[in-house]
Amino acid sequence: MRTPGRTQLPLFRRGVVVLAVAVAVLVSGCGGSGDATGSGSTSTPADASARAAAATKQLATNSVVPLEGKAPTPKLPVTVDSSDGRKVTVEDASRILPLNGGVAEIVFTLGLGDRVVGRDITATFEEAKKLPLVTKAHDVSAESVLSLKPTVVLADTDTGPSEAIDQIRDAGVPVVVLDPATELADVSTRTTRIAEALGVPAAGKALNRRIGDDLAEARAGVPEGSRPKVAFLYMRGSAAVYLIGGKGSGADSLVKAAGAVDAGTASGLDKPFTPITSEALVKAQPDVILMMTKGLDSVGGVDGLLDVPGISQTPAGMDRRVVDLEDGVLLGFGPRTPLVIDILVDRIHAK
Template sequence: MTRALRACLAAVATLALLVGCAAPGASDPVTPSTGIADDRPLAELDLYPDPRTVEGPSTAVVADAEITPIADDPVQTLPATVVSHDPGGDREVRVTDTSRVLALDLAGSLAATVWGLGLGDSLVGRDMSTTFPGTEDLPVVTSGAHAVNAESVLALRPTLVLTDGTIGPRDVLEQLRASGVTVVFLANEPSFDGAAQLARDVAAALGVGELGERLADRITAEVDDTIAQIAQIAPASDDAKLRVMFLYLRGGSGIYYLFGEESGASRLITALGARDLASELGWSGEVPMTDEAMIAADPDLILVMTDGLASAGGVDGLLAAKPAIGLTTAGEHRRFVDMADGVVLSFGPRSAAVLDALARSLYAAP
């Protein structure tokens, strides 16, 4: 994912109720309406006879946004020497003090991982995308453009900053190092395997390597189990599968991008038992949306971020601004599923919960 675009990706999002629809007839289009989130297993839900006929937008919400730590009182082994993947090249970094930690990235994945390892009490601040329960009172050290404010960071007296390079500017992070703060750049691939590896890497930097393996195993097991559950409710044949695209929106800035391979969206869509049209069309990374591309793809359903959709004026505003979207099957059915900006692509300890919530919006009638 390009740095310029990733600088727009995460924003504080407000959770809404999961919406769906009443039980449909066998062939009639159905329309989602406001309802209460259903905590039954996916296989026990009232499923749409054909998810391609559903009409109207819905919001996917993680039923339980809390992150359960893998351990309550972790025992750390410090100092720890790790490889920092700096923008200028790899370097070894020695971590000696993790008493005051800042974990900063666009999606909030790093802070979520620190919390999942049982070291949430060490966090002294947060980025804008770290919104899970327990972090509400932490001071925010990134601006609306997801830039780190050096003065705000130094005021918190951090002993360790963990980042993946998706926020900056770079000279601020170098300024922190020059002031004596230990800074470690971690690789953060937007995927389920990447989430497991991030657990290992964060754990290594915090001196709890064994807990990193345990958290990675838990993430993998939960994701695999959820994908297996989704496979039981999603159409099996390619012809019957939902044809989905992920559209990134910042309406006020006139930004409309289609997310393809390497963005994380394709892994999310295929895990949901749907067809990722961007990958099928050979698009990699982020591609500016064109009318021709959207009409040619003709998705059944469009995934969007909640704040992104709001920035475009909701479904009505988006269809008015981009009439070509209205010519697709998704546009004609107004079939948009939105999810909080700081959640939908935040691969980490909540990956399975994100999949579960999206599956409910795609396939189930509450």
């Protein structure tokens, strides 16, 4: 079982992708630095709190922050590799259509948002909300896409149905397919590929530097010697979905980035997600529980969470140490991920 998202649980056909890799890889790839525990950092708890407060305020706007300066001008044509094994030539980026919310967020952050003509249902940030929707449920409508006359379409390997993608391509529209982000290093890879496909490679490099620098600064606030165990719980109470994250859940990489230990992985859970049992929770012994906000709401908040068998017997349950973040942002895995780390560094290390 993988991270519940667009292609995992029946109730959530596609959506959040799995994240999992050592954060050091991302930092080196993006130009950042620093170790996982923040050792040697001169940051103080007050610094971390200030960053977390600023991050919370920014996330509350549900907006992206484009690169500074003048928007880049695409230099085209370019021919790029598509993850479906094709070579795709892009000659015009005046009407861009991203068929994934995370891809759309990168396009907007690169400074090309005014060229985007439509959105996928997962593009929920403020700048995209007024754009025409080209998906029905989670399936792409080829007719809706073609009605917007895009000059380039950006898709994921799990974007579908395949017949719709074929219909768009057969109409003469270049379709560049990208691998889903499945580990933290994919932030830089994905950004680079999108920027190259749109003819703005320098902007891609600049965005990668910004993400790497922001992530390094966030991690610098980790208190020296603090290594709490954090369990990521994915819950949908109305659907009776109760899962605990383990190795490869995606949340494990965020927990590591924030200078903590993933409790599920540490307890021996070698699958991304495992059904919650009292035994698994007691063995994991998390100091902090991490959840998506809607998931926490679905079980009745913290009080309802403590009624789930095994929760109240953990250190996190006994201390009511529960951290939640908005669903689309927590595992959104894009330009706003450093803001997530800012918040986690402050909240999971709090005494």
